[in-house]
Amino acid sequence: MSEMVSVHGWMEEALSSQDEMKDTNQRQSAFDMLSGLSHEEHGSIDGEEDEEEEDDGEKPKKRGPKKKKMTKARLERFRVRRVKANARERTRMHGLNDALDNLRRVMPCYSKTQKLSKIETLRLARNYIWALSEVLERGQTTEGKSFLEMLCKGLSQPTSNLVAGCLQLGPQSLFLDKHEDKPHMCDSSLSHAYSYQSPGLPSPPYGNIEAHHLHLKAPTFKTVVDPSMVNHTLNCTTPPYEGALTPPLSISGNFSLKQDNSPDLDKPYGFRSHYPSLGLGSHGHPPHFQTAVPRYEIPIDMAYEQYPHHAIFTE
DNA sequence: TAGGCCATCTGGTCCT
DNA sequence: AGGACCAGATGGCCTA
Numbered sequence: 001m002s003e004m005v006s007v008h009g010w011m012e013e014a015l016s017s018q019d020e021m022k023d024t025n026q027r028q029s030a031f032d033m034l035s036g037l038s039h040e041e042h043g044s045i046d047g048e049e050d051e052e053e054e055d056d057g058e059k060p061k062k063r064g065p066k067k068k069k070m071t072k073a074r075l076e077r078f079r080v081r082r083v084k085a086n087a088r089e090r091t092r093m094h095g096l097n098d099a100l101d102n103l104r105r106v107m108p109c110y111s112k113t114q115k116l117s118k119i120e121t122l123r124l125a126r127n128y129i130w131a132l133s134e135v136l137e138r139g140q141t142t143e144g145k146s147f148l149e150m151l152c153k154g155l156s157q158p159t160s161n162l163v164a165g166c167l168q169l170g171p172q173s174l175f176l177d178k179h180e181d182k183p184h185m186c187d188s189s190l191s192h193a194y195s196y197q198s199p200g201l202p203s204p205p206y207g208n209i210e211a212h213h214l215h216l217k218a219p220t221f222k223t224v225v226d227p228s229m230v231n232h233t234l235n236c237t238t239p240p241y242e243g244a245l246t247p248p249l250s251i252s253g254n255f256s257l258k259q260d261n262s263p264d265l266d267k268p269y270g271f272r273s274h275y276p277s278l279g280l281g282s283h284g285h286p287p288h289f290q291t292a293v294p295r296y297e298i299p300i301d302m303a304y305e306q307y308p309h310h311a312i313f314t315e
Numbered sequence: 316t317a318g319g320c321c322a323t324c325t326g327g328t329c330c331t
Numbered sequence: 332a333g334g335a336c337c338a339g340a341t342g343g344c345c346t347a
Contacts, residue, residue, distance in 0.1 A: 081332095082325080085324090085325085085326095085334085086323075086324060086325085088334070088335080089323080089324075089325090089336090090322085090324095092335075092336080093322075097321095097322090117319085118320080118321085
């Protein structure tokens with residue numbers, strides 16, 4: 001019993017100290033301390049090491065493996081294991097979030113200040129790949145409504161507004177000052193001009209946006225990459241695409257650009273190789289695509305010459 | 316204030 | 332046994 005009292009005192013200490021904690025790590029340690037508590041409630045604490053439980057009661061014996069008493073040593077081992085597992089899980093989730101952030105950066109609209117939610121990021125990424133593959137395979141233009149339709153399919157209305165606003169801006173507006181903290185191709189405030197209420201759509205979440213609801217003029221993407229200037233390596237099984245090059249809606253995945261100390265930009269992302277960061281799994285099969293987005297390799301300084309104001313360089 | 320989003324904890328399952 | 336992965340639960344924060 002004295003053990004229980006001391007354990008509860010430890011818990012209360014963790015709880016009270018938690019109020020004063022602002023730092024996440026401190027909170028983590030408090031939670032981790034508390035993690036042992038819930039299990040104490042289920043098991044009694046015995047002073048003996050790993051002593052087997054003896055049930056002399058008249059209650060019918062339960063089936064299944066005999067549960068061991070929560071001795072102090074077992075409790076401590078459990079707590080340590082739980083704390084380590086929590087730390088691993090946090091690290092794992094941080095890695096997952098980092099990957100999502102990297103994905104956000106190669107999306108057609110990216111803003112440090114207004115991040116797409118996780119689910120919207122994944123949806124837009126899927127649509128983006130799909131739309132670009134359509135451009136490659138069928139020679140579809142990125143200027144039409146269908147491109148916008150594909151991008152916005154299944155997205156929430158706010159996100160669709162955001163994307164629509166991005167594509168509405170036209171080529172001049174795509175090249176934002178690289179030192180400004182603006183979205184790559186759009187800003188949410190800009191989307192107000194195109195904010196549409198789609199009467200027939202479930203609002204907000206996840207209705208399909210039809211282009212005729214948008215009343216948008218076709219965005220005009222012009223190829224700014226001179227094919228003769230680039231080392232065009234097409235790493236796919238399909239014949240080389242003879243038409244116009246895919247406009248660099250987002251070239252951060254194609255170039256390895258490093259303007260600041262962000263270590264993330266050193267890593268290969270996006271379409272740099274065949275879908276390396278899109279969660280292909282160990283088998284490495286592209287997700288139902290027969291073509292890959294062409295990969296342009298341009299020296300960094302040349303890239304800056306070509307895209308001096310491309311918003312993608314804002315980092 | 317409700318709802319959306321997020322971070323974290325937690326226990327279960329599978330794998331090495 | 333321990334780690335990775337997953338899904339459910341929970342609570343905090345923010346916004347309409």
